Amino acid sequence: MGTPAKSLRLASVYGLSLLIIFIVPLFLWQSTTAKTVAAVDWFDIVTEGALFILGMCWLMVIVSVRPAGRVTNLLIAGLSSYCLGCYLDLLDEIFIVKTIPVYNWFEKMPTPVGLLVLTCGLWLWRDEQTVVNRQLQTRExxxxxxxxxxxxxxxxxxxxxxxxxxxxxxxxxxxxxxxxxxxxxxxxxxxxxxxxxxxxxxxxxxxxxxxxxxxxxxxxxxxxxxxxxxxxxxxxxxxxxxxxxxxxxxxxxxxxxxxxxxxxxxxxxxxxxxxxxxxxxxxxxxxxxxxxxxxxxxxxxxxxxxxxxxxxxxxxxxxxx
The missing domain is CATH 3.30.70.270 (Reverse transcriptase/Diguanylate cyclase domain)
Known part of the structure; x- marks a missing residue:
């Protein structure tokens, strides 16, 4: 993976992701009831599940190839929040969460906040890439x-x-x-x-x-x-x-x-x-x-x-x- 610090960062992201993936459904299982098979919108599950999987893939790519720094931190934070929002939307299709008002508020926050942070990271990445391109220009x-x-x-x-x-x-x-x-x-x-x-x-x-x-x-x-x-x-x-x-x-x-x-x-x-x-x-x-x-x-x-x-x-x- 490169440096030990990068390997540790990647392991931390994996560990935290797995923790959320298991803890949140367990909490919902104990706090509310699951929908019946007939009430489940399988098309929504497929689309929202695909968004979650793609977001996690993007996150792992960023963590594995990007050097440490402010731009990388913003990209990781933004993608992590976006993935969390997609995952909560996915669980909303499986569990009846209307009985948990706090969860309804918490479900709507990660996606817009994540996209906002991700946009800031991408903007700074653009500035960073401009400098990198200027250096590469003298090389190639x-x-x-x-x-x-x-x-x-x-x-x-x-x-x-x-x-x-x-x-x-x-x-x-x-x-x-x-x-x-x-x-x-x-x-x-x-x-x-x-x-x-x-x-x-x-x-x-x-x-x-x-x-x-x-x-x-x-x-x-x-x-x-x-x-x-x-x-x-x-x-x-x-x-x-x-x-x-x-x-x-x-x-x-x-x-x-x-x-x-x-x-x-x-x-x-x-x-x-x-x-x-x-x-x-x-x-x-x-x-x-x-x-x-x-x-x-x-x-x-x-x-x-x-x-x-x-x-x-x-x-x-x-x-x-």
């Missing part, structure tokens, strides 16, 4: 192909990024690219262990997703290498963001090599015919990877394995022109 731009998602960082992989790049080139709109590669990451894995290395990559992915603008996209390109697509970018913006990202990586106890590009007619080889977007994307990525390899060779003598993952190191940003 709503191009959801699970086989193209990196399992560790939950970012799109190189194939998915190529799809976005081709689409961007086809739109003929300005954009920039930033590629970063952690210095001596293999040495970090050897010293700290593979688990710590994976944790570092996951933290970097989360930080990059929250740092970028809504229209930008970050992907895990390969290993410890990330690539960022900046839509509507100008040279000043790309260079500043590249510098800020390189400085920000140092907060994780590592340094990184960073190169950036603003695609222009100078980037791609001159041809007499228009190059297809797929070929342009492949050429641009190849040039960017070559520039990164050159940058890594320049920096490798100045950055020792001990320095790369423990202290901040001055490094240069490389631009593709």
């Amino acid at each position: 731009q709503f191009y959801r192909e699970h086989q193209l998602t990196d399992g560790l960082t939950l970012l799109n992989d190189a194939k998915a990024f190529e799809h976005h790049l081709i689409k961007q080139l086809s739109q003929n709109q300005a954009f920039g690219l930033i590629m970063l590669d952690i210095d001596n990451f293999h040495q970090y894995n050897q010293n700290q262990g593979l688990e710590e290395g994976d944790r570092l990559l996951s933290q970097l992915a989360l930080w990059l997703s929250s740092t970028l603008r809504n229209q930008d996209l970050v992907c895990r390109y390969a290993g410890d290498r990330f690539i960022i697509l900046l839509r509507g970018a100008i040279p000043a913006l790309v260079s500043v963001m590249a510098e800020q990202i390189q400085q920000g990586v140092s907060a994780f106890g590592c340094s990184a090599s960073v190169v950036w590009a603003l695609p222009s007619p100078k980037v791609l080889p001159l041809q007499t015919h228009k190059t297809p977007a797929k070929e342009e994307a492949a050429t641009l990525l190849q040039l960017l990877n070559q520039k990164m390899s050159q940058q890594k060779e320049i920096r490798s003598p100045a950055v020792t394995p001990a320095q790369a993952c423990n202290t901040q190191n001055p490094s240069t940003l490389s631009e593709l022109n």
Whole structure:
């Protein structure tokens, strides 16, 4: 079920539901009389029973998948009250409850109160989902192909990024690219262990997703290498963001090599015919990877394995022109 707290919450909901299911009919059995078979409206029993069962299914789904918080509490409270109202309506078809005035008042309250609380929870869920969608936009731009998602960082992989790049080139709109590669990451894995290395990559992915603008996209390109697509970018913006990202990586106890590009007619080889977007994307990525390899060779003598993952190191940003 996930965390022990979530399992406990689910068990509590199950236990309380079972308690109400058995206690309320027992109370009615002792306090009033049951209807005869001929007086029972079986159609009402089927419909109200179906509403109760569906409401309980919704409640269990919410409890099992939602994280703890105010929104979850409101959804659980609203659905629980709604389910209680449906259950009391169901019992009303079986027992003669008119002889219990308090029960008549109690029967009518849970459903409207539950729906009101549930509406408040859904409204807050809408606001929450807006924030989540904004974060996901920098990860996937709503191009959801699970086989193209990196399992560790939950970012799109190189194939998915190529799809976005081709689409961007086809739109003929300005954009920039930033590629970063952690210095001596293999040495970090050897010293700290593979688990710590994976944790570092996951933290970097989360930080990059929250740092970028809504229209930008970050992907895990390969290993410890990330690539960022900046839509509507100008040279000043790309260079500043590249510098800020390189400085920000140092907060994780590592340094990184960073190169950036603003695609222009100078980037791609001159041809007499228009190059297809797929070929342009492949050429641009190849040039960017070559520039990164050159940058890594320049920096490798100045950055020792001990320095790369423990202290901040001055490094240069490389631009593709």
